[in-house]
Amino acid sequence: MDALPDFDVIRPTSIAEVVAARKAHPDSRMIGGGTDLLVNIRRGIEKPPVLIDTAGLDELKTIEADETGLTVGASVRLVDLATHEGVRRHYPAIAEAAGSIAGPSHRNMGTVGGNIALDTRCIFYNQSEWWRETNNHCLKTELGEMCHVAPKSKGVCFATYSGDLAPAFLLFGGSVDLAGPEGERSVAMNDFFIGYSKQDGSTGDGIVYMAIKPGEMIVRVRATGTPGLNSAYDKVRIRRTIEYPVAGCAAAVRRDGDAIADVRIAFTGTNPRPVLLEGTDALVGKPWDENAQQVVDDLCKDQLMSMKTTFTPGHYRRRVATQMSKRLVGRLFEQPA
Numbered sequence: 001m002d003a004l005p006d007f008d009v010i011r012p013t014s015i016a017e018v019v020a021a022r023k024a025h026p027d028s029r030m031i032g033g034g035t036d037l038l039v040n041i042r043r044g045i046e047k048p049p050v051l052i053d054t055a056g057l058d059e060l061k062t063i064e065a066d067e068t069g070l071t072v073g074a075s076v077r078l079v080d081l082a083t084h085e086g087v088r089r090h091y092p093a094i095a096e097a098a099g100s101i102a103g104p105s106h107r108n109m110g111t112v113g114g115n116i117a118l119d120t121r122c123i124f125y126n127q128s129e130w131w132r133e134t135n136n137h138c139l140k141t142e143l144g145e146m147c148h149v150a151p152k153s154k155g156v157c158f159a160t161y162s163g164d165l166a167p168a169f170l171l172f173g174g175s176v177d178l179a180g181p182e183g184e185r186s187v188a189m190n191d192f193f194i195g196y197s198k199q200d201g202s203t204g205d206g207i208v209y210m211a212i213k214p215g216e217m218i219v220r221v222r223a224t225g226t227p228g229l230n231s232a233y234d235k236v237r238i239r240r241t242i243e244y245p246v247a248g249c250a251a252a253v254r255r256d257g258d259a260i261a262d263v264r265i266a267f268t269g270t271n272p273r274p275v276l277l278e279g280t281d282a283l284v285g286k287p288w289d290e291n292a293q294q295v296v297d298d299l300c301k302d303q304l305m306s307m308k309t310t311f312t313p314g315h316y317r318r319r320v321a322t323q324m325s326k327r328l329v330g331r332l333f334e335q336p337a
């Protein structure tokens with residue numbers, strides 16, 4: 001690791017002060033707990049001259065949770081989300097996802113806003129400066145001209161989104177509240193993440209993966225409750241105690257008699273965006289049997305990428321994600337409401 005370069009830190013105490021600071025310093029970056037950003041700065045991946053610290057924003061440190069809805073401020077620490085009684089009771093997948101992030105010290109520092117806005121990752125990007133320079137950089141560093149993962153990619157990056165919270169929020173119709181120079185707005189989380197990496201460039205990719213405008217910050221994330229929905233989160237990582245996920249899966253199931261009444265599955269660590277699996281409504285009204293599992297297999301094969309952006313082969317990661325989702329849905333199907 002290299003030494004940290006010089007930068008200034010601004011410590012606002014209100015959203016209005018953040019927006020003003022962002023306007024005054026267009027090259028600035030928001031910093032929550034710094035558990036990811038500071039690593040990237042040390043590696044020379046990012047060189048912001050100014051950091052705007054969200055730790056002083058008390059108005060963004062609240063959690064409201066009941067069976068109808070969940071609202072979480074961007075400066076809430078992961079440990080507080082993971083241990084919140086209302087979140088654990090009504091949104092267990094979200095509490096479990098928060099409790100599975102990195103290690104205890106990261107969860108004491110890391111924030112919800114920082115986790116949602118987590119940068120995408122790739123073995124050719126999350127390296128030291130000299131390593132990246134030796135490999136002539138790549139598209140995501142702006143100094144390179146090609147993608148090493150997909151050399152024929154037409155300017156598109158496939159770096160993987162691996163934040164754990166987003167898939168869990170996606171189960172519950174998650175949305176993101178943003179504040180910026182034009183005021184506040186709310187965006188459905190499924191529209192907020194735009195890393196589809198289409199070769200025609202019609203959407204975002206591993207470089208531009210969020211629909212956030214210049215000068216905007218995340219202020220809150222929200223979820224909507226559904227009565228009778230069982231939910232859970234699981235992930236696979238190389239070092240079980242502390243590691244970004246190889247793949248993570250959030251699932252929610254509501255059962256009616258012997259049939260599935262509602263099923264939702266979402267992933268992280270597979271694509272340049274968290275993926276809310278489309279087409280699971282084909283399982284509604286049916287039992288959780290081999291046919292239903294085949295449907296999940298087919299949907300995952302179609303929607304999860306198998307690019308090698310981490311140490312594990314891409315197709316292995318997709319198989320792990322698929323197996324994990326079937327295991328999770330099976331468990332939730334058997335669990336009493």
Ligand SMILES: Cc1cc2nc3c(=O)[nH]c(=O)nc-3n(C[C@H](O)[C@H](O)[C@H](O)COP(=O)(O)OP(=O)(O)OC[C@H]3O[C@@H](n4cnc5c(N)ncnc54)[C@H](O)[C@@H]3O)c2cc1C
Pocket residue numbers: 029030031032033034035036037038039054074078100101102103106109110111112113114115116117118119162163164165216217218219242243244245
């Ligand atoms: C060893 C190790 C293991 C890790 N394992 C995991 C893991 O298993 N799962 C996982 O999800 N993460 C993991 N992480 C990454 C990180 O610790 C977490 O994602 C954490 O939640 C990031 O939150 P933070 O507040 O520290 O973000 P920061 O590092 O402060 O910021 C991260 C990004 O979010 C932006 N940002 C911060 N706040 C806002 C805001 N309010 N609005 C807009 N943008 C904002 C920053 O500019 C930056 O780009 C790991 C990190 C390390 C070093």
Ligand code: SF4
Pocket residue numbers: 121122123124125138139140141146147148149150156157158159206309
């Ligand atoms: S996917 Fe390609 S462009 Fe993106 S970070 Fe990896 S090597 Fe770079």
